[in-house]
Each structure stands twice: as structure tokens, then as C-alpha cells.
Amino acid sequence: MRIVHALLRFANQQTYATPLIVLCLLLTLAPCSAETESKALSNGIRILLTPTPSADFIGVAVFVKWHRPNDSKTACLQELAGRALFFGSLNRSFDSVSLSVKRVGGSLDIQVTPQFLVITCLTVPEQISETAYLIGEALRNAEYSEDALTRARTQITREAKERKANPYESLRYELTRLANQTPEWNPQEIERITPQQVKNYFLKQFTIENIVLSVTGHFEPTKAYRTFDNNLFEIRRGSPPTKREEPPMEPTKLPQTLPTVTVLSRNSIAYALLSMPAPSVTSTEYPDFLTLQALLGLGYQSRLLRHFREEQGLGYETGVTFFPHYGEHLIAQVQWDTNSHTKGKQPTPEQVCTQIQEEINRIITQPIPDSELNRAKQIALGRLALAHERVLDKAVLLGWYEVMSIANPLDKELPDRILHVTKEGVASVAKTYLGKATLGIVQPKPPSPQ
Amino acid sequence: MRNRVWIPDEAGVRKTKTEYEAMVQRTLTTFLILLGLTVFGLPPINAETLPNGFKYRIQRRPESQLVAVDVWVRAGASSERRDEKGCAHFLEHTLFKGTTHRKSGETDFAIEQLGGIWQAATGPDYVHLYTTIVPAALDTALEILDDVLRNALLPTEEVEKERRVILDELGKYESELSNRLLAHLYREALPNHPYQDPPGGTTDTIQSLRRAQLAAFYKRNYTPERCTIVLVGNVIEANAANTIEKVFKSWKAESTQDEPVVPVPERVSALFVEAEAPLSDGAIAIGWSAPPAKNAKMAVCGRVVAEIIGSSVAGRLALPELAGTNANTQYTPRYQPSLLHISARLPATAPPSPEQVTQLEMAILRVVTSLTKQPVTTPELQLAKRQIAIRLRLDSETCLGLARLIGYAATVEGDNPEQFKKNLALLNTKDINEYVQQYLRPHQRVVVRYLPKTVPNVESKP
Known part of the structure; x- marks a missing residue:
């Protein structure tokens, strides 16, 4: 309290008051005005630093870009190169470093997608050096020993088994695979891959131009930059990207006839899903598409929730999801319990898929009311704001923007671009992208005759 | 805020010296609160x-x-x-x-x-x-x-x-x-x-x-x-x-009564219930009575004990024999006395047998009884406390996350996040042992075993 009184007395002497208060206010406002700094490490690897002094944590997202696999072998190489990345290249074992991250309540995860490997780490400010060491060491010289691959194979096989036991997860996995036109899972192929093949793939793909780091949270940018530079500057594979604007990654070209994927479940829960392509984040149509997504299935007043829940009382997990950074298409879905509806009255999964398509057609063919467009825009904006609340979510979002294009203007301009979306724009993207859907169904298995 | 202080008022008249001083003080006070907020955490609710x-x-x-x-x-x-x-x-x-x-x-x-x-x-x-x-x-x-x-x-x-x-x-x-x-x-x-x-x-x-x-x-x-x-x-x-x-404010008050506190039945011996599991799974759940949120000290102890037993990296349940069982310990303080429970299921990798369910139960019970035989040490307690504190910070990261913590505490009459942090910091190994003695007696447990039955495998046709 003495310090407070002294400062107040000091401030009351007008000579000093003006500059002091201006300084105080500037200092106070500083945390709110933190911006993303886009830099290159000394070897050219791109790094985004978004300091958020009010945060308690640090979120780190690392994207390693690769091409969609067009054969089973490449798909297996990507899985193994990603999963085994941290298994055994460190002076300290992965387990010990991972344990120290987890012991402070953080997390370290790897996601292999058809377009990228995504490494995410949530940690506390005191552990930023340890995190940079862990990531740097793995990206610099992952070893891929036979032991490391065995461990990765076990993990992959276990996850595949767990997925198979969950019809919904199984269906989504299959829809994502079809969306990216990636080859089918082949357990024999993964056994055949040798450590040298994985190492070669690593050396070819984990290059300077393919790596993007995004760091968000409580840190001092200069120090954080130095920390990551010290741990990653030795990477000499590849060369820095020569131009900032890269050609956008186009959505996959889908075949003329799309299959219907059916998975049988052991219980009474049914799902009807439509998986539909989306424009790239770099496309001028992207804001229209985000608005369309909200119009179709975000919020209780979206088309799907009104049609199924409000009008028919059908479906609990109903709406749309869109995780493009994990390789997913836009997925519209309805879930219901076949036991809870009167037999004969309830629609079949195929009929529900048709009803979803009819709702989409209405967006394409009938004028969208102004109030509905405004609702959709506001929901899209709200979603965007929520995606910036957690440091790790923000790091992933900005890293993804950067690997696809340039994060800084994209992140800043997107809200304004959503505000300028027109109903014609929404109808147009609906026509372009939602006209062609892969249908997915989870259907209760009929009782077997005894 | 800056505009309100520094731009002349609507009539374009500069403030008097006294008003000016008052403004300086208000501004500086605001700054100090915000500075304190940055350095020491959030202001009181x-x-x-x-x-x-x-x-x-x-x-x-x-x-x-x-x-x-x-x-x-x-x-x-x-x-x-x-x-x-x-x-x-x-x-x-x-x-x-x-x-x-x-x-x-x-x-x-x-x-x-x-x-x-x-x-x-x-x-x-x-x-x-x-x-x-x-x-x-x-x-x-x-x-x-x-x-x-x-x-x-x-x-x-x-x-x-x-x-x-x-x-x-x-x-x-x-x-x-x-x-x-x-x-x-x-x-x-x-x-x-x-x-x-x-x-x-x-x-x-x-x-x-x-x-x-x-x-x-x-x-x-x-x-x-x-x-x-x-x-x-x-x-x-x-x-x-x-x-x-x-x-x-115009909402008229009603004279409603709070629900009376209903104690958890006191057990003289453990209760075992067996049921055939749906499908081919085998699983187990064990519960012990646990204090209500209002009993702040014991409620914090319960959270720490749940952390020490398992669910996370630092837990005693992190044993090789329990790998893949999703062994999970939970205790959420409620308005009424409730349960601390541990659940686990047999890994999906092999066809399960009833004996495996029993082995799973024994492994869990050994961990719980170890709290009496090998009392919690200070480093173990510190680690558990740190884990809980970090999780609390993580849960409060979003506005809604913090609102949930505050609202839940107010509704069940438990500690709000700040009080919880203080009570957590004060906890020592003696408190934990007291909790174990009072609430985790093996003979007071209730066990539900889901024993596997054989059914055909899941079919999926892509």
C-alpha cells in the first residue's frame, strides 16, 4: 500500500503526472495490442510469434508440409515418419521429456494428416527452452531406429483397432480418406517399411521450406525467437522459400461417382453424414464458405437444426463440422437412436441423407433472407473469435494459415471479409462445393436369426 | 478510457484542477489494478x-x-x-x-x-x-x-x-x-x-x-x-x-428451502455387484463415499487423493499391468456427499475373461490400499498439487471456462477458484492421510463388475 500511496502522491504533482499516466496507459494497453510477428530463423524456417502476456501458457504448433500420398507405401511412410519422430533421437529419451511436459500439466501430440504433420505442444513459460529443445532435436536428426518404428507400428495398430470398434470414428476416418483420395490402410505394407526408407523420407520432406512454427502465449518474443533459433538453426535440408505467396493447395479432384460408405454398429445409434469438399483457405471464396457453414449447420437456427430438431424432433448430434487443417471436408450430420422413435415413422439413414441434400439445394436455389445471412455471418465471426481464445488453438490456426498462405494478413482480414459476404456469394459456393457429397451411414446391425 | 480522461468535456471546457487531480488518481488506480492483474493474477471476483x-x-x-x-x-x-x-x-x-x-x-x-x-x-x-x-x-x-x-x-x-x-x-x-x-x-x-x-x-x-x-x-x-x-x-x-x-430485480423472491443434506449410507462391509456386460466388454467400477463441496478442506483433499491414485501421469495407477485399461479416478465435489470412483475396462485387444476383471479389480485395490501402507510423501503431494493447479489454470483459459468454475462453486457451495487455490496450497501430507483414513477404507467400497459375454465381432463394410 505504501508504494500505491507514493505513486499517487507522485502522480498528483502535475509536472510529472501527464507523461507518467500516458506511460502507464500505454503499458496497460500493451498486452492487448500484441501482434503476430512473422519471421524466419537464421536457416530460413518460418516462425510466427504471437506474444499474449495475459496468458498462463504457451502453445506451439509445428506444421511439416507434405504431398497427399497417392500410394499405400507413401501413406505408411508418412505415418511412421510422424509417429516415430520423437522416439529416440534425443540425448534425453522422448518419454522423459514428454513426462516433464506432462508433469506441468501440458501436452505433446502428433497428428498425421494427408497434407501435413502437425506437432502441438502446450506448456508453461518456464518450459519453453525444453520444448524448443525437444522439437528442434526431433526435426534436426530423428533417428528412426527399428525399436522406434516397432513402437510406432504398435501405436498405429492399436489406434486402428480402437477406431474399428467405434463405428462413428471408423466412418469419419473413411470419409476423410476418400475426401483426400488417399490409399486404403494396409497393415502388411507398414510392416515392410524399413528404418532407412523412413529416414530417407524424413530427409526429403522435413526441409526448411516445408516447416512452419507458430508460437503463441506468455513469452518475450526476442528470447523465444533466440531459443527456437538455437535449437533449429542447424537444419540445412532444403532452402528457404523464395516467395512469400505460395500457390494454394487445391482440394482433391473427386471422381464422378461417389460411394456411400456404410458401417454397421452393435447398438441402436444411427448416423447420416455428408462429406463435401471446401475451397482452400487462400481462396477468395473462403469467407463465403465459412458463412455457408454457419448457415447450414451452426446454431439452433441453422437450416439443419431447424429442419431436423425443431420441425421433426430428430437427432441429437446434428449440425456441421469443418476441420480443414486436419484434412477433413465439411461434414453435415444427424445422429439419432433408432430405438427411441416409433418404427415405421422414423426415416432411414438414406432418407436423412436425402433430406440434408434437399436443405442444401434450397440454399442454392432459393434466395437467402437478409436476417439469415446476417445470423450466419455473426456466428462465423463468433466462431473465429472463439478459435483465438486458447493459446494452443490460436497457434494451430495461425500455423495453418502460414503453411497455406501468409498468416498475418489472412488472420487480420478474415473477419472483415466475412462481413462483406453476400447471399449470392453463399449460394455460389454452395453450388460449387456442396453439390457433390460422399454419403456416410452408421446403421444398427440387424439382429441375426437364431 | 483515454478519451474520457484527456479530451476536454463536451462543452470544450478544461477540467478544474481538483477534478483533474481526481482523474489522475482514478487513472493511476486503474493502472495499478491492471498492473496487479498482470503480475499477480486476476482481481477478486x-x-x-x-x-x-x-x-x-x-x-x-x-x-x-x-x-x-x-x-x-x-x-x-x-x-x-x-x-x-x-x-x-x-x-x-x-x-x-x-x-x-x-x-x-x-x-x-x-x-x-x-x-x-x-x-x-x-x-x-x-x-x-x-x-x-x-x-x-x-x-x-x-x-x-x-x-x-x-x-x-x-x-x-x-x-x-x-x-x-x-x-x-x-x-x-x-x-x-x-x-x-x-x-x-x-x-x-x-x-x-x-x-x-x-x-x-x-x-x-x-x-x-x-x-x-x-x-x-x-x-x-x-x-x-x-x-x-x-x-x-x-x-x-x-x-x-x-x-x-x-x-x-423485479423477479419476485419465493421462499424455497435448500435440500436437506442426505448422508451416504455407512457400510460395514464391501458391496459387490456383478452384471453381464453389454456386448463383449469387461469393466469395473469401484466407489467410496466422498465429502460434499461445503466441507472445503476435505473436498480439496479428495481432489488431491484422486490425482495421486491415478488418471494422470503422476498417479499410482500408472502401472504397466493397467496399460490400455483407461483406469480413471474421479471425484467432483457436489452439494451433497457423493462418491470418489475408479473405473477401468479390459483392453479391447484380447478376448476378455471374468478372471481378468478380478485381476483388474485387485490391481486397483492394491493401489488404493498402498495409500495406507506407503503414506503420501511431500514430493508426491507437491506434484499432485501442481498438476491440479495447472489444470485449474487451463480450465480458466477461456472466459467460459472460468465462468463455469465460478458458477459451479457458487451452486454447490464449494470453493471458488481463488479459494480453492489457497486451500490447495495449505494442504499437507497429514491432511491427505486423514482423508484416506476417513474415506478410503477398503471394507466400505462398492464394486460393480461387468463380466464379458461372447458375441460375434463387429462387422464393418466400407
């Missing part, structure tokens, strides 16, 4: 009660662009009478289906056109309705909440449609083994207790409820003194408090 008993909590987060609005009503499943099972959850679904001022869908549309989405959840002690919005939408959100909390019409047609949606929700919930297992454990361990039944109701109870029962439950439980509204985010406390007062 602004907690008040209106004359009608309606409570509010406001936590300012100037760095946020959003504000979370979360209203908690002490109208959860434990407030249901015997013939009202499922009412709390059913009402949660139907509150937004029309009021005396708005048709069905209008409440949702009103908030969605401001960028928020109303969400709601039901628990044993609460129903809470929440959204995250931009600060400019706050007045509208509060006005809608007032309407929904006081004037819901529960139209019959909407009730019938929503019944089907709830059944779709419960069908999914009940199809998951872990949910069925825990519901079974609570039913066996807490007979004739408010937490005996799952808070969402069951397909049977939801099928049988009528509109009149919902209306009676609504009238009895949706009263101002049972509500707490929490605002967290970019709001000016004084302005937000004024708006809350303006909106909710």
Missing part, C-alpha cells in the same frame, strides 16, 4: 446478491474481446421429486422453446444474430445456460435469460418434439459402456440418495414425463434465490452490475 436473492459474480478480463454469460440454477436432478425423474434435463431442453414474449426459436435467433449460441447442461445439482458473446450483446443476452428463466411456456407440441431429441441423446449416452457402468455404481452405492439416478434421466423416465410435471418443477425451482449469473470477460463491473440489477 465481484460477488453480490440482489434483494430478491438472485446472485451474480463478475470477473473482468480486459484483455479478452468476449464475455461469457453463464447462469446457474440450483434445479438439477437432485431437486427432482420421486415422480419427477428426468424433469431437470427435460426442462433444460424446452426452456428456449417459447416464452410469453417470444415464440419458439426467437430466443435462439436473437442471440445467434449477435454471434452467440445458447448452450445448456444439466448436472446432479444444477442446470446452467451459457453462451459467449461480444460485450455489446450483453444487455440482449441478459434480457433473454430473464425471459427464459421466468416466462417459459413449455408448449405441448414443442415438449413432444424435444422428448424425441432427448431420447436420441440418452440413447447415445447409454450406449457407452463407461456411462452405463458409472450409472450402475451410483445406483448401488447411493440407494435413496439424490444422486442415485443419472442426472439426465433415463429413456424410461423421459418417456413417462408429462408437461404438467415439467411446469410444476419449473415453478418450484426456477426462483431468483436459486440462480447465480456469472459474467467473465471484457465488461466494466459497475456497468454490468447495473444491467443485472435492472434486468433481474
